[in-house]
Amino acid sequence: MAFFKDRFPLVPRVGDFHYAAVTKANLPWIMRRHILTGAMGTAYFNLTTGMFLVAFGDAIGVSIMQWGVLGAISCFAIATQLFTAYGAGRVGYRRAIWFVMELTSRLLRAAAIIAAYLLVDRGFPSAAPYVLVGLMCAASFASAGSQPPWYSWLADIIPEHIHGTFMGRRDVWLSFATVALVVPASFAVDRAPHGTKIHALSLVFALGLAVGMIDLFLHRRIPEPRPVCDAEGSFVTCVLAPLRDPTYRRWLVFTVSWSFAVFLGGALATIFFIEDLRIRDHLLGGALVLIAVPLVSIMITGKTTGRLVDRMGVKRVLIGSHFLWAILPIFWIFATPATALFWLAVSSALGGTGCATAVNASYKIMTRVPPRNRRAMYIAVAACVGNLAGGLATLLAGYFLEGLKGHEWMAAGMIFVPFHIIFIVSMVLRLAAWGLLFRMPTPQFDSAVASVSFVGKLDFAPEDPVYACRVDEHDGHADDGDDEHGLEGQGR
Numbered sequence: 001m002a003f004f005k006d007r008f009p010l011v012p013r014v015g016d017f018h019y020a021a022v023t024k025a026n027l028p029w030i031m032r033r034h035i036l037t038g039a040m041g042t043a044y045f046n047l048t049t050g051m052f053l054v055a056f057g058d059a060i061g062v063s064i065m066q067w068g069v070l071g072a073i074s075c076f077a078i079a080t081q082l083f084t085a086y087g088a089g090r091v092g093y094r095r096a097i098w099f100v101m102e103l104t105s106r107l108l109r110a111a112a113i114i115a116a117y118l119l120v121d122r123g124f125p126s127a128a129p130y131v132l133v134g135l136m137c138a139a140s141f142a143s144a145g146s147q148p149p150w151y152s153w154l155a156d157i158i159p160e161h162i163h164g165t166f167m168g169r170r171d172v173w174l175s176f177a178t179v180a181l182v183v184p185a186s187f188a189v190d191r192a193p194h195g196t197k198i199h200a201l202s203l204v205f206a207l208g209l210a211v212g213m214i215d216l217f218l219h220r221r222i223p224e225p226r227p228v229c230d231a232e233g234s235f236v237t238c239v240l241a242p243l244r245d246p247t248y249r250r251w252l253v254f255t256v257s258w259s260f261a262v263f264l265g266g267a268l269a270t271i272f273f274i275e276d277l278r279i280r281d282h283l284l285g286g287a288l289v290l291i292a293v294p295l296v297s298i299m300i301t302g303k304t305t306g307r308l309v310d311r312m313g314v315k316r317v318l319i320g321s322h323f324l325w326a327i328l329p330i331f332w333i334f335a336t337p338a339t340a341l342f343w344l345a346v347s348s349a350l351g352g353t354g355c356a357t358a359v360n361a362s363y364k365i366m367t368r369v370p371p372r373n374r375r376a377m378y379i380a381v382a383a384c385v386g387n388l389a390g391g392l393a394t395l396l397a398g399y400f401l402e403g404l405k406g407h408e409w410m411a412a413g414m415i416f417v418p419f420h421i422i423f424i425v426s427m428v429l430r431l432a433a434w435g436l437l438f439r440m441p442t443p444q445f446d447s448a449v450a451s452v453s454f455v456g457k458l459d460f461a462p463e464d465p466v467y468a469c470r471v472d473e474h475d476g477h478a479d480d481g482d483d484e485h486g487l488e489g490q491g492r
Contacts (some may be wrong), residue, residue: 017096020223022157030157033222035170039177040215046178047185047208048109051290054270055189055280056113056201060120062129064271064405068398071267073137075391078383080145085152085380086235088227089373094149095224099216101146106212108139113205120198147383148376155367155375156225160445161310163368164317167360168306175295175302175352181207186287230373241374242381250440251365255386257433258322263390264397265329265426272332272419277340289344294352305357309364314445317361319437324354326430329423368445397422 022030046052057067084101088094112135119128158166185204192200230238242248270290273279279286309317331347370378404418 016220017093017099017224019092019226022223022225026223027157030222031166031170033218034154034157035173037215037218037222038170039174040211040218042174042178043181044106044208044212044215046182046291047211048113048205051270051274051279051283051286052185052189052201052204052208054274055283056116056198056205057129057132058274058280059198059201060116060128060132061125062133063402064268065398065402066129066133067268067271068394068402070133070136070140071263071394072391072398074140074144075263075387075394077137077140077144078380078387080141081148081380081383082235082239082377084145085148085376086238088149088152088376089230089238092227092229093224094153094227094376095219095222097149098146098153099219101142101149102216105139105142105146106209106216108135108142110205110209112136112139113202113209117198117202144383144387148380151363151367151379152227152376153224156227156372157222160368163364164306164309164314164360165303166306167363168302168304168309171306171356171360172299172302175298179292179295179299181211182291183284183287186284186291190282190284228373238374238377239381242370242378245370245378247441248369248378248382250436251369252382252385254433254436254440255382256389257436258430259386260389260393261426261429261433262325262393264393264429265332265423267390267394268397268401269332269419269423273340273344276337276417276419277335277344278337279340279344282341285341289341289348293345293348294355297349297352298356301353302356305353306360309357309361313442314361314364315437315440315442317357318440319434321354321358321361322434322437324350325358326427326434328354329427329430333420333423364445365443369443 054067084097088097112132115135116128116132119125119131155163185207189197189200189204233241242252273286273290279290305317305321328347328351331343331350335343366379366382367375400422401418407418409416
């Protein structure tokens with residue numbers, strides 16, 4: 001029992017969030033723990049969102065417009081990142097900020113699912129969609145705020161020259177863990193009698209939420225190096241810093257263009273798959289093609305593509321991976337209920353590799369290009385402008401689909417529905433945004449090609465202050481010196 005309480009405290013302790021050094025000796029263990037918690041966090045996300053959440057929402061009467069509102073508000077909620085990034089940049093303690101925000105998000109998500117289930121079960125089905133969407137919107141604010149502190153914390157742990165390699169290998173294990181949970185869960189829901197599917201989905205959510213809470217408490221063991229805090233500048237000054245950076249500004253322009261194009265066609269695509277392509281009648285097949293296939297694709301290619309990010313260069317990888325991502329809607333256009341599993345499997349295979357590689361390379365830019373003292377704010381601003389564009393695109397798609405609901409057009413021997421129009425426009429805009437990558441400046445770290453093994457022979461940069469922290473032999477925490485509250489420590 002003492003062993004359990006030490007690792008999964010019901011009440012987080014102040015000592016859990018002290019600064020601690022990252023050294024050459026403990027980095028391999030830290031990376032393994034990051035992979036373990038990442039696998040659990042990804043499993044939690046896939047079991048409580050996506051196909052399962054859409055199936056649950058449709059069963060209790062959530063409309064397309066309500067899904068659009070949820071998608072849009074989730075995008076606008078990214079503005080929360082500006083405040084958490086500012087706090088992390090000023091006072092540090094990124095792990096504590098991340099923990100509070102994620103705990104709040106997961107509790108709200110649990111409340112949304114439980115409340116909606118009970119309302120349907122107790123005879124108030126008309127209120128269930130509003131409660132589910134409302135609480136999920138609230139959860140999205142807390143979840144969004146956790147991201148900049150987490151990525152800033154990660155960037156201070158993982159050396160720059162193996163960032164892509166580590167994230168690629170991490171993606172492989174995350175994909176494996178998700179497949180191991182999501183496919184059996186889909187099979188169980190698929191086998192459940194028609195009248196009991198909502199109960200089966202609730203059990204899937206319960207499993208996902210349990211895994212997600214364990215993931216939270218395991219994070220307390222991952223050390224946080226003392227950050228370089230930014231003691232100067234107002235909130236507005238910090239927010240404007242990325243916009244005034246000419247190099248980063250080009251990345252922001254691409255982010256806005258790309259996000260609008262992707263969200264226009266992709267934010268509500270799951271509804272098209274579930275309803276129009278009748279995946280709801282074959283949840284196991286849907287789970288295989290929409291979740292398992294892209295994850296298996298990542299498992300097969302993740303290690304190689306991760307190394308390409310470090311060795312081939314971020315810009316080249318961005319161009320290749322975003323092209324694969326851009327052409328995905330063409331497969332959705334050709335899919336019919338009879339051929340849905342085939343075409344969705346093809347798009348998922350290409351999308352799994354393309355999207356994961358693009359995200360890996362993108363985060364290397366967002367975490368390595370900014371100055372260390374404002375890294376969290378640069379990440380937050382990029383996420384905000386991208387999701388603002390994505391939220392507007394989601395709202396436009398929702399209004400368009402709701403306004404033309406039930407309409408069909410015949411052209412070239414094919415029947416087109418409003419979703420098809422959205423997919424065509426999305427693909428054209430994606431290709432236009434993809435062209436902006438060719439004008440992006442090449443990052444400085446692309447010129448240095450690292451050739452190191454993954455664990456055990458890491459090449460540490462001696463000038464990096466993160467790995468120069470002095471460690472207290474008694475408790476393993478980084479020495480805070482004379483700073484009583486640990487708020488003023490900056491890297492040497």
